[in-house]
Each structure stands twice: as C-alpha cells, then as structure tokens.
Amino acid sequence: MRPLLSTGKILYSILFVVLLPLSLILWAKSLDNVVAIPAIKAALPGLALLIAGAAMIVAGIAALYRHGNGLPMNAYPPKKYVTNGIYRFLSHPMYVGACLISIGVSITQGSAAGLWLISPALMLGCAALVLGYENEDLKRRFGENLNKSLISLPTESSDRVTMWNRLSVYLLVLLPWFVVYESFVFFGVPADAINAYLPFEQGLPIYEWTEAIYASSYLLVLVAPLVALKQYQLREFAVSGLVATAAIAILFFVVPVTAPPRPFDPTTALGQLLQWERTLDSPAAAFPSFHVVWAFIAAALYVRVAPKLRLLWYGWAIAVAASCITTGMHAVIDVVAGLIIFLIIRKRKALWLLLLRSAEWVANSWQEWRVGPLRLINHGFYAGAGMFAGLPIIEILTDEAGISVLLVVTLCSLIVGDLFAQWIEGSSRLLRPFGYYGAILGGVIGIGISALTMDAPFWKIMAAIATATPFIQAIGRLRCLVQGCCHGRKTPPGTPGICYVHEKSRVTRIADLSGQPLYPTPVFSIIFNLVLGTVLIRLWYLSVPLSFITGMYFLLSGLGRFVEESYRGEPQTPRFAGLPMYQWLAITSIIVGALITCLNSPASSIVISDWNWRIFVPGLVAGLIAIIAMGVDFPNSNRRFARLSS
Secondary structure, eight states: OOOSSOHHHHHHHIIIIIIHHHHHHHHHHHHHTTSOOOOOOOHHHHHHHHHHHHHHHHHHHHHHHHHSSSOSOSSSOOSSOOOSGGGGTOSOHHHHHHHHHHHHHHHHHTOHHIIIIIHHHHHHHHHHHIIIIIHHHHHHHHOSOOOOOSSSOOOSSOOBOOHHHHHHHIIIIIHHHHHHHHHHHHHOSOTTOEEOOOGGGGGOOOOGGGHHHHHHHHHHHHHHHHHOOBHHHHHHHHHHHHHHHHHHHHHHHHSOEEOOOOOOOOOSHHHHHHHHHHHTOOTTSOSSOHHHHHHHHHHHHHHHHOGGGHHHHHHHHHHHHHHHHHTTSSOHHHHHHHHHHHHHHHTHHHHHHHHHHHHHHHHTOOOEEEETTEEEETTHHHHHHHHHHHHHHHHHHTTOOOHHHHHHHHHHHHHHHHHHHHHHHOOSSOSSOOOHHHHHHHHHHHHHHHHHHSOOOHHHHHHHHHHHHHHHHHHHHHHHHHHTTTOBOBOOTTOOOBOOOOTTSHHHHTSOOTTSOBOOHHHHHHHHHHHHHHHHHHHHHTTOBHHHHHHHHHHHHHHHHHHHHTTBOOTTOOEETTEEHHHHHHHHHHHHHHHHHTSOOOBOOOOOOOOOGGGGHHHHHHHHHHHHHHHEEOTTOOSTTTOSOO
16 A cells, blocks of 8 residues: 655645745745835734635645545645535635635735735636646546536526525625725725826716616626526626626726716715715726626626516616716716627627637638748748837837847847757757747847846846737737647537648648647637736836836746646647646746746836837847748758748
8 A cells, every 4th residue: 555645745745835835925025025015904804814714725635635535736636536525615625725825814914915916926826727737637537527516607507596506606706806896996096097087078967866776786786696597697697797807807907097986066865875985986996897897797697587678677787887977986988998898798709709710710821932942931920020019119118228139139039949949849840940938048148148248228128028028929829820839739529729721730740630629729828918918018107126027927927828838739749747848837937937026126117208210120120030030941951940841
C-alpha cells in the first residue's frame, strides 16, 4: 500500500500551504507601499470571512480524504470523484475558502492592496486553474457527465427550477453584481471623470412620481429568480446577468464617465425617497446604466414565463429606462449604452457565430505570390498591421521614444522570437515558427540595450511596450488564423468552432484536423488582448508606477494564456509534468509579473501634445520589417529560417 504522503506530496503541500500564502502576504505588504488605494478596516467582518473560509478548506480536505481517497493536490489527485460532504453544495469549496480568507485577512489588517489587488488576483488565479486545467482533467479521468453541485448555474434543460437553482442565482449572480457595483461606489468619482450630460439635459425637469417606476426595478429584478419555471429560463437570466456584470465592470473602470444626479427640491414622499436613494449611490457607477440592463434582463425572463404579456414587460423595462432620465439619476448616454449592452447580451449567440464564421473565412484565406525564389504570403500583412498599429501607441505613451529605440526593440523581438520557436518547435515541416514568449524576451533585451546605449527611459519604454503589445498581438492573431498556428483542439459535439480546410494551413498539414470544428483559440486571444490593452491604457491615466503597469501585463497575460493553452491542439507542443510547455511559461509570466509590480519606478502620465505624422514612421518601418520576417520566405529551400510553409 502506497503511503498517503510521499516526498512529492510533502513538497507540494509546503508550496501551497506555506509558500503561496506567505508570498501573497509579502506581495500585499509590498504593494501597499507602491500603489495608493483606499482601504477598508473592519475586524469583525474580516474575522467572520476568515473563519468561514478556513471552515470551507477544512471541510474540503475532509471530504476529499474520506470520500476521494486522496488529498487536494492537482499533481496527485484523489482517485474518486467526490460529490459528498461540502462538495455536494460547492464544486470548488477550497478555492472559495482561500479567497474568503484573503479578503478576510485584508479587511482585518486594513490592507488596501490585499483587498483590491491580491484577492482579485487570487480569484482570477483560481478561475484560471479551474478553466485551464481542472475541468478538463476531471472530464478526462471521470467522464464528461459529472454531477453538478447544488450551488451551480441552472442547466439548459426544460426541467423544473428547484430551490437550489434559485438560491444559486442569488449567490452566484446577484451577490457578485452587488459586490462589484458597491466597490465602484466605494471608490467614488475618478479625478479625470468626464461629465456625461449633454447641454440640453441640465435643464430637464425632475418628475418625482417616476421614482416609483425607477425603484420598481429593484423589486422585480430580485423577484425574477423566484418566477422562473424552467431551468433554461433561469439560466438565460443568470448568464445574461454574469455577462452584464463583467462587461459593465470593465466599462466602469476604463471609461471614466460620470453622471451627477440633477439637483431638485423634493416636495412629495416619492421625492424624499429619491433623495434618500441618492445618498446610497455614486455618479461613478452610471455608464452604462445597470438599471436599464437589469430591467431588460428581468423583463426578458418574465416574457419567457408569460409570453402573452410581452408588451407589458418590455413596456415596463422601457419605462424604467425613461425614469432613469426623469428622476435625474442618469444621463441619456448612460441609458443608450445600457440598451446597447442588453441588445449585445441578448444576441450574443448570433454575434458569436458571426464572429466564428468571419474568423473561419480569414483562416482559409491563404494567398501567396512568387517573385523568383521569393514567396510573399498574405498572412505577413497581419503581422505588419499589428506593428503599424502598436508602435504609434508606444510613441504617444512615451512622448516619442524615437525610431532608433523602437527599431532595436522590434529587431530583438523578431530575432529572439524566431530563435526561441526554432529551439522549441523547429522541424523539417515547420522551418520558421515564431514564439510569443521568445518575442517578449527579445523585447526586454532590446529595451535593455536601448537604455544602456541610447539613454532611453527604461521603465517608460517597458510600460509603453507592455501596453501596446496586446493590440499588436490581437491583430497578429489574424496571421495565426491564416497560418494555422495556435489553433484549438476539436470541440465537443454540438459546440461550434472553426473549420480549417486550406491545404497550406498547419491545421491540415501538421495536425491532420482538416474540416473538423476546432476551438477558436486565436479569437479567444484577440478578445482577451483587446480588453487587456484597454485596461492597461486606463492605468496610465491613474498615475500608477510604470513598473506596476508592466507587471500587470505579465500577470494578466499569463493568466489568459494559461486558460487559452488548455483549448489549443498543436501536436508539436512539448509537455512537461502533465502540462503544455506554454502553460509553464504562463505560470512563469504570472510570477514575474507579481514581482515586477512591487518595484519602485516613476509614475505614469500621458501628455496630450500636438502629435503629427512622425509618430507613424516607426510603425511603418517596423511593419515592413515584420512583413518581410513573417510573410516572405524561400519555399524551395530546406535551410533553417528559409521557409515558412511547404
């Protein structure tokens, strides 16, 4: 009989029980001295969260030991799938417990960084581990049809809604929305906020009686989960709410638009209620209007339950949208943005399919032109377009870093990216691959050379390139679609994907997956990078340390890449200790990013100057270099670096 604890298990336990918590504590202490954020200190609530989290972890360990014949270790997983004990109620109680402990300790100690940075980072890390490893590992070991915990989102079936389904929506959807919303209320109006009101709106009257319509949304949204009859009805409400919360939270952060309530003197009871309600709210959490989005999400659920009352429920939602203006609580642009968000959420499946079909067209659009021994492939233009779009961002953020600096960085990035990929993936069938992590390393080397030889501001260039890189990569992923690199694995039956059929694509030549629906991993990357780049640009306006911006790029991009890699299906990717090599590199990126955020550096600032055509020169030159490096080859040569494809 094998011992319960081997040397590997002991070391694994030390890593996650001792080293990881200690690292998070040290990280929080360091960031408290680097980034100025308002703190919350409350001993009793913090202690309650800490105790609740610890109880969840203990209950999880006990259940895995008793029912799973093992311990909570991904590298040494339990032999049985556990649905007993606390796992009957929660799928991941230990991760929830760890996050509660982090929040509890942060509130107890009054650590702003611990509450607003470390705890969210830990949550994202847990989510990435589940999405990027555990879910697929559980399916591989125990099958696709795993029992769901009682607290989980409803299914898409026509089964009747249970009490646990309703409770799950309150805990997993409405409670997170409330926490996110109140967090933005707590932070208040940003210093650089833009007033959302148009000139004509300042003179609009306040109709106190419309507060009854405005306030009705609170009641009808809260009651909505109790009204749903079928699980698919409640699931649509829940998923729509989660998507809305994520999308609007990002917009609250990156678009500093504010709508201070228009002043009035209350003369009725409803006016007094409206005045009191304003004391609980903040103009910072206005664009887009959550009031509008939730009203329409709730109305859509009521319509599914009672289709004959469609006009009544959508009429009510429209009235709520109008009351946002007549009560003076929102600007017109807040309401319009809320309507657009709802329509996007409502049509998200159709929009996703349209995006997949567009990506599939790009994936099968290979074209090439011959000039003597040379060949120009159309996918190189996407690499050039990425450089052309990204380098002006660097020029703007650095107040014109200079063409020499940017060309050195570009060349180092391309050269090391090629060398790295050649070392990892080079073969007779794949003679000139390009490696993202090699390009990142090359870029850092180029920045170092520029700082030493051209007196370039190291941290400013680092943060600017870190901010531009997501946009460069987002456009560059279109090249991946055409070339067939970075492709996904086969999707499960019924899940839409991208079909590659062009004979030149790596998907058909190397992976032998022609015509089969694959996960659209390049599309995942494009969406993630566009969001990441936008968040980093926002950080520049908040005057945070440049090292913090740089570190957040490495940390967040590592989390995204870890998840993305679990859906990829390239057969040539090496694996170590059960994980693709790129997931190990993603973990390294996360750790490096966390360390960089702790370093001292000058604060970010954006100087709005008279930009001219010169800011596009480095992008144009670097774009041409990228087209040559990644789109021009010698198809008849078998020498290394000579050929991009057969």
